[in-house]
Structure formats: C-alpha cells, structure tokens
Amino acid sequence: MFKLLQNAFYLKTCIKSSRFIYSNEQQRKSSTWRILFFGNDDFAAPTLNSLVKELRRRRFISRLDVVTSAKYTLSNPVAKIVNKEELQSREWPVKDLKANEYDVGVVVSFGHLIPSRIISMFPFGMINIHASLLPRWRGAAPIMHALMAGDEEVGVTLMKIHPHRFDVGEIVSQKKISVPLHLTRKELTPQLAVLGAELIEDALPGLAQKLAAAVPQPENGVTLAPKIDSSYGKFDWNNITAIELYNRWRGLHGAIPLFTKWGSKTIKLEKLEPPVSDSVATPLTKDLNVRPGILLYHKKRRTILCRCVDSWIQISELCLVGRPVQKALDFRNGFLLKEHRDNWYFGP
Numbered sequence: 001m002f003k004l005l006q007n008a009f010y011l012k013t014c015i016k017s018s019r020f021i022y023s024n025e026q027q028r029k030s031s032t033w034r035i036l037f038f039g040n041d042d043f044a045a046p047t048l049n050s051l052v053k054e055l056r057r058r059r060f061i062s063r064l065d066v067v068t069s070a071k072y073t074l075s076n077p078v079a080k081i082v083n084k085e086e087l088q089s090r091e092w093p094v095k096d097l098k099a100n101e102y103d104v105g106v107v108v109s110f111g112h113l114i115p116s117r118i119i120s121m122f123p124f125g126m127i128n129i130h131a132s133l134l135p136r137w138r139g140a141a142p143i144m145h146a147l148m149a150g151d152e153e154v155g156v157t158l159m160k161i162h163p164h165r166f167d168v169g170e171i172v173s174q175k176k177i178s179v180p181l182h183l184t185r186k187e188l189t190p191q192l193a194v195l196g197a198e199l200i201e202d203a204l205p206g207l208a209q210k211l212a213a214a215v216p217q218p219e220n221g222v223t224l225a226p227k228i229d230s231s232y233g234k235f236d237w238n239n240i241t242a243i244e245l246y247n248r249w250r251g252l253h254g255a256i257p258l259f260t261k262w263g264s265k266t267i268k269l270e271k272l273e274p275p276v277s278d279s280v281a282t283p284l285t286k287d288l289n290v291r292p293g294i295l296l297y298h299k300k301r302r303t304i305l306c307r308c309v310d311s312w313i314q315i316s317e318l319c320l321v322g323r324p325v326q327k328a329l330d331f332r333n334g335f336l337l338k339e340h341r342d343n344w345y346f347g348p
Contacts, residue, residue, distance in 0.1 A: 032062035033207065036090075036102040036122075040069055043189060044108040045077040046197035047129060051106070052085050060204040063102070067092055069112070097121050104207070107161060108196060111140075116163035124211055126161040127203075128169070129196040131189075132225065133176055134159060135217040138167035139225035143189055146225075147179070147251035148232075150243065154179055154188070156196040158203055160214055170214035175199055181274060184253040233258050237292035237347055242275030242308040259321075260293075260346045262335075266321045267346065273303055273314035281305050281312050293347040297332045304328045306346055 037048055048066065055061045065088040068078045082089045090097075097118060105126035107114065119126050132142035134157040139145070146154045155176030160169035175195050179188065203210055233256045235245065249258055249272040258269040284296040284305070296305040296312075303314040319325045326334065336344055 032058065032060055033104060033204070034063040034102045035061055036065050036067060036097075036105050038067045038092075038105060038107040038110040038112075038114070038126075039078045040076050040111060041109050042077050043131065043193045043196070044110070045081060046190075046193045047106070047108045047200050048078055048081050050197040050201050052081065052087070054201070054204060060207075065090065065102070067094055067110075069110075094118060104211075105161070106200065113166065114161055114163070119161060119163055124208065127172060127211070128159055128161050128167075129199060130157045130159060130167055131192045131196070133157060133174055134167060134171060135219075135222040137223055137225040140166075140227040142225040143185055143192065144225070144228050144251040144255070145223075147183075147185055147188065148248050150247045152179055153177070154192065156192055156199055158196075158199045159217075160211070168217065170216050172210055172214045173199055173203060184250045186254040228252070228256055230256060232256050235260070237306070237308060240308055242311040242313045245308055245313050246272050246275055261348055262320075262346055263343065267318055268321055269315055269318050270325050271315070271317035273301075273316050275308075276301075276305065276312050276314060278311060281307075288341075291345075293345045295336065295344040295346060297328065297336070302327070302329055304332065 035051060037051060039045075039048060051061060051064055055064045066078060066082050067090045068076060068082070069092045079089075081087070092112065099121050100123055102122055104124040105114075105119070105122050107126055107128040109129075109131075114126060130138075130142065131154075132138075132146060133153070133155045136151075137145050143154070153176055155174055157174045158172040159167070160172065162169045175198065177191065177195065232248070232252060235248070235258065237260070240248075245258075249269065252258065258272075260267050260269065280298070280301075281296055284298065288294065290307060292307050292309055294307045297303075298305050298314075301314065303316045304318070305312045306315060316328050317325050318328070318331055320335075
C-alpha cells in the first residue's frame with residue numbers, strides 16, 4: 001500500500017512538472033536557451049565546446065555562462081575554454097544566482113552535489129551527462145568500473161538532476177557504443193566525452209518537450225561505481241583470473257597502478273596484454289612447478305607470461321618501483337636472468 005501511494009505521489013509530481021515546463025515554454029518569447037554550465041575537467045570540455053558552437057550560431061542558445069571550481073581554475077580545461085571564448089564565469093559555490101536568470105543548468109563531470117536551492121533557480125531544472133548507461137554504474141567512477149567488470153557495451157546518459165543524491169534522476173536520452181577488449185580507460189574516456197557532447201547537441205532542439213518526456217530509471221539493474229583509490233591496485237595471484245586482472249588494468253590504466261611483489265621488491269605492472277590459454281605456455285613449463293605467480297618469458301610474443309588461477313596474463317611493460325619502465329625482454333635480461341629459475345615468481 002505504501003508503495004502504491006509512493007507511485008501515485010511520484011506520478012502526480014511528474015504531471016505537475018510537465019505542466020510547469022510547457023507553461024514556461026509557452027511564456028518564452030524566444031526558442032533559444034539561457035544556460036549555466038557546470039564542469040571542471042577533460043570530460044566536460046567537449047560538451048562546453050559544443051554549447052559554445054551553438055551559442056555562436058544563435059540557433060538554440062542565447063546565453064552561456066560557466067561555473068567551475070575555484071581550486072581547478074589555473075589548470076582545468078573548462079577554465080581554458082572560458083578564457084579563450086571570453087565567457088562569463090562564476091565561482092563555486094554560487095552565491096549570487098537569481099531565480100529565472102537562466103532557463104536550465106547543464107552539469108558535466110562537476111564532482112559536487114548540487115543543492116536544491118540552486119536547482120530551484122532554473123525554471124527547467126538541471127540536467128547532467130553521466131558516463132554510463134544508467135541505472136548501471138551510478139557513482140563517481142563509472143568508466144573505470146565498467147571496464148573492470150568487462151562490460152562489452154557502455155555509453156552516456158542525459159538525465160535530470162535531483163537534490164540530495166547523485167545519478168538517480170529521470171533519463172532524457174542515452175547513447176551507447178561497443179567496447180573492444182583492448183580499449184583502456186585512457187582511450188575510452190575521450191570517446192564517451194564526445195558522445196556526451198553529441199547527446200547535448202541532439203537534445204537542444206525541442207528540449208522542453210524532451211525534458212517533459214523524461215522517464216524514471218528502472219528499478220532493476222542498478223550497480224554502483226564508487227570512487228577509486230589505491231587499494232584497487234592490490235591483488236592476489238591466487239584469487240584472480242587472467243581476464244579479471246586484465247580488465248582491472250584496463251579500467252585503472254593511467255590512474256591507479258597495479259602492484260605485485262617479486263621477493264622483497266615491489267613491481268609495478270605498467271602494460272598488460274590479453275590473456276592466453278595453457279597451450280601457449282605449456283612448451284615453456286617443462287620440469288617447472290606451475291602455480292599462480294610463476295613467470296615465463298615468451299620469446300615470440302616478447303611478453304612475460306604470469307599464471308593466474310585459470311590461465312596466463314601477458315605483461316609487456318613493468319618496472320621496479322622507483323626505476324624506469326622496461327619492456328618485458330629488458331626486465332628478463334636485466335633482472336630475471338640474474339636470479340635462479342626457482343625464484344621466478346610474483347606473489348606476496
């Protein structure tokens with residue numbers, strides 16, 4: 001019964017919201033939008049550039065101002081666009097925003113929870129580009145978690161912003177792409193950033209109607225993507241499959257390094273290649289005690305093979321912490337060959 005009352009209240013709220021949006025749209029004298037953009041980093045930059053392009057054309061945007069966090073002002077790409085395009089900017093937190101000064105707020109990779117007092121200043125609310133196919137991967141690190149989970153399809157979502165919680169608002173539109181096995185976080189992120197910019201471009205014509213038609217996120221399929229820290233770089237060869245390790249590297253690449261031990265030394269795994277089956281390693285394992293962590297050098301592939309619980313991961317670049325990165329062959333010649341073959345194991 002309580003669930004039915006909740007649904008009835010939500011439906012009533014949506015109807016009121018739709019009527020409010022259409023009422024405001026009818027009162028407007030122009031089809032162009034006054035937009036306040038919120039963003040900080042490389043992921044936000046393509047969307048801001050797209051909005052600037054539309055501002056210059058005067059087709060859908062008549063005003064475009066920007067909010068960026070003060071602590072990022074000297075280095076972030078959004079600030080550079082603001083300076084280059086001579087846009088008006090506001091520092092976060094915004095304190096002097098007036099009701100109806102802008103029509104809608106656009107948020108991309110901003111990193112701050114927008115309070116309800118700010119959201120209420122926009123007649124059409126605020127919308128956000130999130131780098132996942134919501135409701136999958138709600139949270140701060142959707143791209144990393146999608147790759148670590150081995151998702152074969154990812155995308156971006158244009159959604160309404162709700163106060164108090166991240167990534168729960170109604171879905172306005174989505175775009176998706178397939179993810180090849182070799183793609184890493186550093187390669188996928190800019191692709192999704194461009195996809196997000198396209199999502200905004202597609203939404204601008206008839207935006208009021210599209211906002212009114214936004215649909216609630218499904219209750220099924222919700223997964224969380226919490227912030228990533230250095231603990232994700234630690235793993236146990238005895239408890240990880242080769243594809244799990246490879247996907248973890250793909251998701252963390254360029255942000256959090258993977259670490260393992262070689263005796264008393266700490267090794268950083270810089271570049272991994274896709275797993276290979278036992279048939280690739282078998283010719284090299286004669287008279288060896290094959291267990292997770294054992295190292296083999298594959299001359300033809302020019303990689304170090306390391307045994308996980310199910311198969312073999314390929315390591316093409318690695319280094320001792322504090323030393324330069326080396327190719328697998330250089331590491332073999334400079335370090336492994338100086339040790340007895342019984343010591344060719346990674347592990348705790």
